[in-house]
């Protein structure tokens with residue numbers, strides 16, 4: 001049995017824990033198997049570029065950020081049929097029986113396409129996918145993505161650091177957060193760090209009310225701005241500066257972007273344990289010849305939530321905005 005492992009989309013903490021568990025679970029549960037890492041994400045299946053993986057190759061990487069297999073974006077895979085066919089051809093030529101993938105939305109689409117084309121070709125294989133994205137925007141009703149809790153931890157640290165300067169200088173900080181069009185990362189980072197306000201991607205923001213809030217505060221104000229909010233940090237700064245000037249405010253405004261730093265660093269325990277558990281579970285599914293599937297996990301108490309890949313692709317499987325009650329809670333706890 002030949003098993004391939006692939007990490008796709010934006011790297012995030014938890015991917016290496018997934019790779020380590022996939023390799024070790026496979027070699028333990030299926031002792032006759034050989035395990036290969038696909039290098040640089042889906043590009044590695046197109047080129048093709050693989051490398052054999054053993055227990056030794058995965059030693060000490062449970063908490064390591066990034067991905068030892070590498071990853072590259074390959075958006076053209078979504079619409080170029082010739083590339084999709086090449087994926088299938090290379091996969092079969094390599095003699096892979098199963099593919100274990102963690103990644104973002106593009107990777108879910110690629111995994112599902114590969115699975116479908118293999119089936120249409122009469123050459124069905126096990127294509128197993130779990131979300132790994134700091135944005136937590138991949139079928140998040142079915143489970144929280146690997147990397148999300150780690151990115152929150154990183155954001156929390158940065159939010160605490162910036163408070164020192166904000167407070168010392170009586171400043172407002174407009175703090176950019178990744179998250180693409182999802183509110184999850186900025187909003188949860190706001191709750192965890194006690195930020196004064198989070199601007200969600202599709203929010204109709206009342207800047208005058210924000211200026212009133214700033215004026216009512218003694219020293220620091222930290223406002224997180226979602227990546228997909230249509231105004232830049234600089235233009236929000238200009239609007240707020242204007243409002244504060246009209247109030248003869250003593251508060252200054254500065255901008256800073258957490259951006260790529262949110263994606264780096266060590267994986268948190270929650271991500272390590274969930275990554276370990278999901279990859280182990282995938283290998284059990286290969287042993288039981290259970291077929292392809294999407295694996296999400298809210299917690300580690302039970303088996304991961306397993307659904308067909310196509311179900312995870314349905315728009316209803318993902319919500320980008322935060323439940324109203326949670327927004328009320330965040331406002332109440334400021």
Ligand code: F6P
Nearest residue numbers: 010011073133134135178179180
């Ligand atoms: O991994 C998801 C994400 O972090 C998004 O929040 C962000 O828009 C994007 O990746 C940036 O990706 P890239 O590394 O391709 O610039």
